[in-house]
Amino acid sequence: MARPLIEFIYAQVLPWSRGLPGVARDDVEAKVLSRDSARGDLTAVVRYPAGWSRPKAETLPAEEEFYILDGAIEINGRTYAKDTYACLPKAHPRVSARSDTGCVALTFLDFDPAVTELIEFIDTMSIRWDAKAADPALEWMGNRRKVLRWDRQFDQKATFVFSTPPHTFPDNWECPTLTHPCVEEAFKLAGEMTGPHGRMGPGAYFWRPAGVPHGPFGTHDGCLSLIRFK
Secondary structure, three states: OOOOOEEEEEHHHOOOEEEEOOOOEEEEEEEEEEEOOOOOOEEEEEEEOOOEEEOOOEOOOOEEEEEEEEEEEEEOOEEEEOOEEEEEOOOOOEOOEEEOOOEEEEEEEEOOOOOOOOEEEEEHHHOOOEOOOOOHHHHHHOOEEEEEEEOOOOOOOEEEEEEEOOOEOOHHHOOOOEOOOOOEEEEEEEEOEEEOOEEEOOOEEEEEOOOOOEOOOEEOOOEEEEEEEO
16 A cells, blocks of 8 residues: 555654664664555654674665755765765666774655666755755745756656745734645755644654645644655
8 A cells, every 4th residue: 555644753753673674774773764565665753883794795676765864874975974865876886885983863864766866865954955946836935945856857846945034924823724745745954943733843743645735734843855756
């Protein structure tokens, strides 16, 4: 079945489990946030222990998209540290991989991707913010974003860092709810966001199928999220 609606959970309260389903990484720990039980697609927080390594070349049977939350990992000689991002297509060769000090990565696996463009490395701290709203209904909030990925050929996938400024509330908490014609998932990186289901702080995660109404939302201190549309 497709992934069910998750509105919302905190990664901190989930237990670590051994291994990452579907990619034979039995030497890491993972917190699976959501998973499609039929296709195997999943979103997880993955923890690589200090000293972890894969000295032999390998490929994965899935597209792997990741954002580093803590620590660092080296893949094909390139170091990915906190707030860096990559999208590696299905069967992309990994000549070597290692983490000397350990690493925690927010990881997205898609086992049936369309043709994917390699995004080998992005340091999100080096990207300028833009003020284009992902949804025109949110323009009043003054959001900003850093686009990490936009599948412009197929218009099927987008990933971006999303910032909402502090002291942002709809008037009397009265504004239209939103719906999107696509899946939306988000992981809160910093700050807080309050909505009908409660307060989402760092580590909060949601998965919404297409067409699910949501909102209104507001924030006192501001909020930073990693958001994906599919």
